[in-house]
Structures are given as C-alpha cells and as structure tokens.
Amino acid sequence: MTAVVTPPPSSVDAVARYRVRRAARRRLVITVLAVLVVVVFAASLMIGRTFYPPGDVIRVVLGQEVPGATFTVGRLRLPRAVLAVVAGLSFGLAGVTFQTMLRNALASPDVIGITSGAGAAAVFAIVFLGWSGTAVSVTAILAALGVALVMYGLAFTDGVVGTRLILIGIGIAAMGRSVTSYVLSEAGAWDFAEALRWLTGSLNGSTWEATVPALVALVVLAPVLLALTRQLSALQLGDDTASALGIRVDRTRVLAIVAAVGLLAFATAACGPIAFVSFLAGPIAARIVGPNGSLLVPAALVGALLVLVADLVGQFALGSRFPVGVVTGVLGAPYLIYLIVRTNRAGGSL
Amino acid sequence: MSATHRLAAEGLTLAYGERAVIEDLDLAVPHGRITAIVGANACGKSTLLRSMSRLLAPRGGQVVLDGRSVHRLPAKELARTLGLLPQSPIAPEGITVADLVGRGRHPHQGMFSRWKREDDVAVAAALEATQTTELAERAVDELSGGQRQRVWIAMALAQQTDVLLLDEPTTFLDVSHQIEVLDLLTDLNRTRGTTVVMVLHDLNMAARYADHLVALAGGRVHAAGAPDHVLTEETVRAVFGLECRVVVDPTSGRPLMLPIGRHHMTAPAEALAAGEPIS
Numbered sequence: 001m002t003a004v005v006t007p008p009p010s011s012v013d014a015v016a017r018y019r020v021r022r023a024a025r026r027r028l029v030i031t032v033l034a035v036l037v038v039v040v041f042a043a044s045l046m047i048g049r050t051f052y053p054p055g056d057v058i059r060v061v062l063g064q065e066v067p068g069a070t071f072t073v074g075r076l077r078l079p080r081a082v083l084a085v086v087a088g089l090s091f092g093l094a095g096v097t098f099q100t101m102l103r104n105a106l107a108s109p110d111v112i113g114i115t116s117g118a119g120a121a122a123v124f125a126i127v128f129l130g131w132s133g134t135a136v137s138v139t140a141i142l143a144a145l146g147v148a149l150v151m152y153g154l155a156f157t158d159g160v161v162g163t164r165l166i167l168i169g170i171g172i173a174a175m176g177r178s179v180t181s182y183v184l185s186e187a188g189a190w191d192f193a194e195a196l197r198w199l200t201g202s203l204n205g206s207t208w209e210a211t212v213p214a215l216v217a218l219v220v221l222a223p224v225l226l227a228l229t230r231q232l233s234a235l236q237l238g239d240d241t242a243s244a245l246g247i248r249v250d251r252t253r254v255l256a257i258v259a260a261v262g263l264l265a266f267a268t269a270a271c272g273p274i275a276f277v278s279f280l281a282g283p284i285a286a287r288i289v290g291p292n293g294s295l296l297v298p299a300a301l302v303g304a305l306l307v308l309v310a311d312l313v314g315q316f317a318l319g320s321r322f323p324v325g326v327v328t329g330v331l332g333a334p335y336l337i338y339l340i341v342r343t344n345r346a347g348g349s350l
Numbered sequence: 351m352s353a354t355h356r357l358a359a360e361g362l363t364l365a366y367g368e369r370a371v372i373e374d375l376d377l378a379v380p381h382g383r384i385t386a387i388v389g390a391n392a393c394g395k396s397t398l399l400r401s402m403s404r405l406l407a408p409r410g411g412q413v414v415l416d417g418r419s420v421h422r423l424p425a426k427e428l429a430r431t432l433g434l435l436p437q438s439p440i441a442p443e444g445i446t447v448a449d450l451v452g453r454g455r456h457p458h459q460g461m462f463s464r465w466k467r468e469d470d471v472a473v474a475a476a477l478e479a480t481q482t483t484e485l486a487e488r489a490v491d492e493l494s495g496g497q498r499q500r501v502w503i504a505m506a507l508a509q510q511t512d513v514l515l516l517d518e519p520t521t522f523l524d525v526s527h528q529i530e531v532l533d534l535l536t537d538l539n540r541t542r543g544t545t546v547v548m549v550l551h552d553l554n555m556a557a558r559y560a561d562h563l564v565a566l567a568g569g570r571v572h573a574a575g576a577p578d579h580v581l582t583e584e585t586v587r588a589v590f591g592l593e594c595r596v597v598v599d600p601t602s603g604r605p606l607m608l609p610i611g612r613h614h615m616t617a618p619a620e621a622l623a624a625g626e627p628i629s
Contacts, residue, residue: 006471006475006476007471007474007478008474008478011474011478011483012470012474014474014483014486015470015473015474015477015486016467016470018448018472018486018487019448019452019465022449043622102591103440103442160605169386191460198584224489225463227462230456230459230461233453234453234456236440236442236445237439237440237442237450237453238436238438238439238440238443239405240400240405240436240439241434241435241436241439243403243405243425243434244403244405244429244432244434244435244436244506244509245405245429245454245456245457245509246425246426246427246428246429246430246456247425247456248425278605286444290444290451291444291445291446291489293449318356339504
C-alpha cells in the first residue's frame with residue numbers, strides 16, 4: 001500500500017515489546033507445564049504398593065534387569081503412565097480444538113456426545129462382536145466421526161454455536177452412555193472395573209497393545225492440529241472475519257474436526273472416555289496462559305497433567321482404588337453445572 | 351498512490367435457498383472513493399456486501415476484482431487486496447487489543463513464518479490511525495462500543511488492503527461515535543487512497559460521507575451516483591416508501607433528508623410532500 005502512514009518508531013517498539021512479553025509468558029507457562037508432566041510421570045513410575053527409587057526406574061526404562069522392578073515398573077506402571085500421558089494430551093488437544101472452533105466451552109467433545117459415541121461403539125465391538133485391538137479403534141473412530149457428522153448437519157447453520165448444538169449434543173451423549181450401559185449389562189461376566197472403564201474411563205490393566213495405537217494417532221494427528229493454530233485463532237473471530245482474513249473456513253473446520261475426532265477415538269478405544277478431561281483442559285489452560293496466544297499446546301499439557309494426577313489420586317489418595325474417570329468426573333461435574341448456571345444468568349445464549 | 355483496483359458486480363444474482371435477494375445487479379465501485387450502499391431493511395445490502403467479499407457464492411453473474419472473479423482468487427491473495435469488517439464480529443473472551451489487531455496480519459504470513467518487523471509496523475500504524483495505541487494492552491471486552499469499533503477497524507487496517515468493505519460500521523454506536531468512525535474512514539480514504547465501501551443505515555450519514563451513493567430496491571440498483579443526485583424525495587419514496595423533504599445541510603452542503611410522518615408536522619403532510627416551504 002502506498003501513502004502509508006508511518007507510525008513513530010517508539011510505538012512500533014512498544015508493539016514489538018508487548019508481543020515479545022506475551023510470547024515469553026506463554027513459553028514460560030508451557031515449560032512449567034511440561035516439567036510438571038515429566039515430574040508427575042516419573043512419580044507415577046516410582047509410587048505404588050512398593051516404592052522404587054529413581055535409579056531403579058531409570059534402569060528399567062533403559063531396559064536393564066532389576067528384580068521386581070522390571071515387572072512392576074516395566075510391565076505395569078510404565079504402560080499405564082504412558083497411556084495416561086497420551087490420553088491426556090489427546091483429550092486436551094481435541095477438547096480445546098472443539099472449544100476454540102465452536103467458541104464455546106460447553107462445546108467440548110465429551111459434553112456434546114462425540115466421546116461417548118466412540119465409547120459406546122468400542123464397547124459394542126468388544127462385547128457383542130468379540131473384536132479387539134485395531135478393529136475396536138476403527139469402530140470407535142467411525143462412530144465418533146458419525147456423531148460429529150450428525151452434529152455438523154444438525155447444528156452448523158452459519159457456524160455459530162447456539163443452545164441447539166449443546167442440547168442436541170447432551171442428548172447424543174446420554175444416548176451413547178445408555179447404549180454403553182445396556183451392552184455392559186448384557187456382558188455378565190465382566191467385572192466391575194472393566195465396566196467402569198467404558199463408563200467413565202480407566203487406566204487399570206493398561207497394556208502396550210492398547211497404548212501403541214493411541215500413541216501413533218497422537219504422533220500423526222497432533223501436528224495436523226498444531227499446523228492449524230493460526231487458522232483456528234482466526235475462526236474464533238467468527239466465520240465472516242476469518243474468511244475475510246483469507247482462511248478457507250470449511251476446509252479448516254473439516255480438517256480440524258477429523259483430526260480432533262481421530263485423537264479422541266483412539267484415546268477412547270484405549271482407556272475409555274475419561275470423564276471431562278476434554279472439557280476441563282481448555283478452560284484451565286486459558287486461566288493459566290491468559291490472553292497470550294493459542295491454547296492448543298497448554299491445554300494438551302493440562303490434559304496430560306489432569307489424567308496423571310487424577311490416576312494417582314484415584315489409586316492411592318483415597319480409601320479404596322477408583323478408576324481415573326471417577327476422579328476427573330468429580331472434578332468436572334461442578335464446573336459443568338457452574339457453566340450452565342452462568343449461561344442461564346447471561347440470558348440463555350450459550 | 352495505491353494500485354488501482356476495479357471492483358464490480360456483473361449481472362449478480364444472490365439467493366438464500368429459493369428466495370432471490372439480489373437479481374441481475376450491476377454495480378461498479380469507483381476506485382479511491384467512499385461508496386455507501388443504502389436501502390430498506392432486508393433489501394439485500396448486507397447480502398451484496400457479503401458476496402463482494404466472497405462470503406456468499408452467487409447464484410448467477412459474478413463479482414469481479416481487477417478482471418478476475420473473486421470466487422476464483424486464492425483466499426489469501428484476495429485477503430491482501432480486499433478487507434471486510436462484518437456487522438457483528440466476535441471478540442474471543444479476554445483477547446487484548448494488540449492481539450486482535452495482530453490477527454489482521456494473517457494474509458501476509460505463511461504457515462510457519464515468524465512474526466516480522468513489518469508486521470509490528472503494520473499493527474502500530476493501525477493502532478495509531480485509529481487512536482487506539484493507548485488501548486493496546488487492554489482487553490477488548492472492557493472497551494466502550496466506540497472504542498471497540500475502532501479496534502475492529504484497526505484489525506482490518508493491519509490487513510493493509512486497498513479496498514475495505516464495512517457492513518453497518520456505525521449501527522450500535524451513539525451519534526458522536528458514529529461521526530468518529532466515519533471521520534476515521536474518510537481520513538483513511540484521503541491519506542491512503544483506500545477504497546471504502548460501506549452499508550449504512552442512516553441515509554443522512556451516507557449522504558454526508560459518501561462520494562458515491564448506491565440506493566438498492568427490489569434486489570436492483572435503483573439509483574447510483576453523487577449524493578446530490580441520488581438522495582432526492584423521489585428516490586426516498588421509491589426505495590423506502592416514505593414521504594420526505596430533502597434540504598441542503600447547512601453544515602456540510604450535502605443533501606439532508608427530513609422524513610414526513612403523521613405527527614408533529616408543522617403543516618399537513620400532503621402540503622409538505624407537495625413541496626410547500628418549511629416555516
């Protein structure tokens with residue numbers, strides 16, 4: 001453009017300084033969260049019925065033989081902790097993607113039925129069809145995509161998320177959970193813990209066979225979402241503004257939905273729909289990061305931290321052992337109620 | 351001078367479902383001038399503007415920018431020439447002014463490219479031009495309506511487009527903020543040569559600030575040209591179905607429309623409509 005009004009250098013510097021300050025603050029938050037994830041991950045390898053010091057744990061992870069620890073840490077705790085991190089990252093990332101894209105904290109995939117759709121399909125495939133492994137993951141993905149597609153068709157009239165989408169979603173979530181309950185009631189031989197995995201999510205009995213597909217999905221799909229960071233930030237300003245900024249709105253949205261749904265479905269197929277992690281990670285990350293840029297990475301880390309801590313609490317802090325989803329459910333439900341109450345006060349527009 | 355851009359609608363037909371809103375409309379936007387589009391509610395003003403920025407695909411005809419259909423141009427390329435401020439843009443909760451204005455830089459940035467000095471310069475220039483430099487670190491949702499609208503215009507300015515479309519930029523503002531926003535757009539037009547196209551509700555504001563006034567009725571251009579020629583008693587009657595008097599605004603020399611209603615008239619409405627002098 002010509003005849004450009006040149007701003008004084010001092011104001012350009014002020015703009016640059018503010019931007020650098022925000023970026024520094026964001027990096028600090030991300031670093032602290034990442035360190036916390038590593039610390040809690042390490043702690044969850046050491047803590048248990050038997051305590052193993054860091055030295056033993058490191059030797060097991062490096063593949064050396066340590067009597068006792070090789071089995072307990074290597075076969076029991078390590079897959080469980082890795083799955084906790086993978087599922088937490090996946091749920092957090094997918095949740096904040098939906099919340100950002102739909103501009104509404106209530107529009108997280110575990111509130112609007114996408115997670116429970118995946119869970120219902122997975123449990124159906126396991127109990128009635130006798131499937132396992134990849135077949136279960138694929139079934140969960142197809143179901144989750146199906147639910148997302150139904151939502152898209154029913155509620156995306158002009159990209160604005162109204163009460164309608166949330167209500168339809170809550171209905172679909174209830175249907176998913178009732179299908180799960182029915183299937184579990186037919187599978188008489190299942191023990192309670194296994195049933196709870198599919199109702200609220202659990203890391204009990206985590207194996208590498210269950211963890212690896214979710215890990216691969218994370219490695220493949222997380223970069224897709226991270227590459228969409230700027231497009232998602234523009235979408236927050238409304239479809240019209242985003243489009244005026246040169247974003248291809250529909251393409252971005254479809255790509256983000258497919259990637260986020262893939263993450264969710266693989267994680268759900270591995271450990272069940274861990275309650276409310278998708279829902280909580282974004283808002284918690286927003287509180288910590290403040291108005292300092294994209295929430296994708298911070299929310300993913302918060303998700304991992306939530307699952308790791310909730311699993312430790314569920315195993316050891318309470319009188320008896322609870323699956324991780326029960327703990328996150330207890331955390332998430334009050335927040336859900338709070339959001340709905342606040343929404344009602346604001347006049348019913350979500 | 352900014353590069354000359356030719357923006358025009360050619361035989362444009364726009365429809366929502368079965369209902370045609372705009373039919374076979376031709377419109378040329380004069381380069382480097384301020385164009386205001388006016389018309390009755392639901393006459394398709396906003397629809398037309400949305401289609402000009404390719405938010406709405408035409409049912410027939412096309413919108414042409416420099417000889418190419420806007421619906422075929424690459425998204426980012428179009429966004430570097432043509433900016434749009436929608437009627438009710440959405441500010442994410444807690445976003446700061448500098449962050450929001452910075453998002454206007456999107457069409458100038460590659461997928462993984464770093465933020466450059468020229469981006470900072472563009473943001474600072476946009477803040478200066480809209481007098482929002484002092485607000486840079488404030489949250490947008492704490493600002494007054496007038497300030498917020500200036501910030502949105504700043505975001506569109508950071509996009510550095512030669513053509514700027516605005517959908518009712520003054521609608522939710524009180525009169526002093528309306529003047530502030532329209533003065534700002536005039537400054538941009540005069541100092542940078544930015545071509546401005548806006549949909550306005552207020553006929554008198556449109557007549558005062560536009561170089562080129564377009565009156566829509568029945569999905570077509572009813573009249574277009576200089577405000578003196580377009581804002582006439584006949585046009586208002588045809589476009590709005592309203593009797594009125596048009597006088598010369600003593601403060602601007604532009605036409606000023608005085609509506610005639612059923613009450614508070616100094617003379618019977620028929621007499622006023624017939625052109626008897628206002629006492």
